Amino acid sequence: MSSTTARRGVFTALPSYVAAVAELPVSAELTDAIRGAVVVMPGSRNWWQGLLEAREAGAAAVVVADPDVLPREVLGSGEWPGGIPVIIERPRLRPDVVADAVRARNGSPAAVVTVECTAAPSGLGAVVCDGLGWARSLSPGPLTLRAGSAVGRARMVLLDAPAPGGALPVSLLATESGLHPGGLLQLLALGEVRSEVTVDQAALLTRVETSRADGTLRAPARYESSARLACGAHSRRARPANRSRTWMACSET
Numbered sequence: 001m002s003s004t005t006a007r008r009g010v011f012t013a014l015p016s017y018v019a020a021v022a023e024l025p026v027s028a029e030l031t032d033a034i035r036g037a038v039v040v041m042p043g044s045r046n047w048w049q050g051l052l053e054a055r056e057a058g059a060a061a062v063v064v065a066d067p068d069v070l071p072r073e074v075l076g077s078g079e080w081p082g083g084i085p086v087i088i089e090r091p092r093l094r095p096d097v098v099a100d101a102v103r104a105r106n107g108s109p110a111a112v113v114t115v116e117c118t119a120a121p122s123g124l125g126a127v128v129c130d131g132l133g134w135a136r137s138l139s140p141g142p143l144t145l146r147a148g149s150a151v152g153r154a155r156m157v158l159l160d161a162p163a164p165g166g167a168l169p170v171s172l173l174a175t176e177s178g179l180h181p182g183g184l185l186q187l188l189a190l191g192e193v194r195s196e197v198t199v200d201q202a203a204l205l206t207r208v209e210t211s212r213a214d215g216t217l218r219a220p221a222r223y224e225s226s227a228r229l230a231c232g233a234h235s236r237r238a239r240p241a242n243r244s245r246t247w248m249a250c251s252e253t
Contacts, residue, residue, distance in 0.1 A: 009033065010231065012040035014065060020228035028231055036060050038231075043067030043089075043126065051086065061085040063230050069125035091226035092130040092185050092199040097206055098137045100219035101195055104210035108193040109163060110138055115172040119183035121153075127183035128155075128174050134197060135159070135170050138189045143170060153177070 009031030010021050017040045021028045031037050035058035041050045043066045054062050066089060115131040117124065136143055139161035148157040153176035160167035182201025189195040194211040208219035 008060070009037035010040060011037040011059070012063075014040055014042060014227070016225065016227040017063075017065070017231065020225060020231045023228055024231055034059050038063060040065060040230075044122075046070070051084075055084045059084060061087065063087045063089055065089045065227070065230070066091055066126055067129075068123070069129060087230055089226055089230040090126075090130050090133065091201065092127065092183060092206075093133040093137075094206070094222065094226060094229065096222055096229070097208060097219065098134070101197060101208045101210070102137060104208070104212075104217050104219065105138070105189075105193050105195060106212075108212075109140060109191060110168060110189040110193075110195070111191040113138055113168065113170045113187065113189045115170070116186045117172065117174040117183070118177045118180045119174075120178050120181050121176045123181070123183055124174055124176055127185055128172065130183075130199075131172055131174070131185050131187065134185070134187045135172065136161075138187070138195060139168055139170065140164070 007025075007027055007029045010017065010028050011031055011034050012018060012021070018030065021030050028038075034054060037059060038061045039054040039057075039059040040063040041047055041054065043064050045068075047064050047067055048070050051062050051064065062084060064086065113135050115135050117127045117131045119127040132143065141162040143159045143161050146158045146160060148155070150156075155174045157172050159170040159172070161170060162168075180200065180202055183199075184202075185197070185199040187195070187197040192213075196207075196209045196211075198205060198207045200206075206222065210217045210219075
């Protein structure tokens with residue numbers, strides 16, 4: 001970025017994003033005005049309505065931080081709002097970490113994928129979405145729901161993905177628990193190559209291990225915060241857009 005390029009204003013009160021903007025002094029600065037700014041909103045409650053309000057107030061782009069699943073009735077027509085770029089921050093499904101996991105497999109297909117998610121009831125939906133995103137990232141094609149059940153605080157779904165020679169089975173188990181307020185996600189992709197992913201937000205832990213015939217590889221730690229990654233995405237992607245675009249700042253899936 002040249003020294004003459006204006007910094008993009010970021011409208012936010014979220015502490016993680018205030019810190020992220022402070023780490024990007026060349027490209028971003030905090031602002032009190034929504035018009036022309038990148039508006040960061042928490043993904044809790046009805047973030048969809050907040051997105052629409054930011055668009056009407058003249059925001060240049062919107063970042064939705066760790067969005068929860070919205071009730072179907074909230075979406076109304078179901079159409080994505082046009083006229084504003086949207087960056088979805090998914091801290092348990094970072095694109096750089098996903099790329100590490102996919103690259104380490106070196107094209108070796110999985111034979112089965114299992115995902116386990118644990119979180120407080122209010123945040124379980126977001127963790128499940130990220131768990132499905134991980135499963136989709138390590139599968140050869142889109143996932144199709146085959147069966148599901150819920151008993152007490154646990155839910156289980158069975159899915160599959162098209163694969164050469166047959167379907168790839170995928171299972172996801174989600175459990176409500178107050179022991180992991182930020183969410184715990186664990187994935188196993190088994191085959192000739194074994195991938196093990198653990199994301200524990202409360203412990204600030206993200207670990208990707210890949211076991212192959214030549215040994216076990218652990219992906220390097222990522223020190224850039226998820227919020228800073230999303231703030232950087234607005235500079236790389238949202239700024240030149242003039243139509244509706246959605247970028248998964250912490251997932252390309």
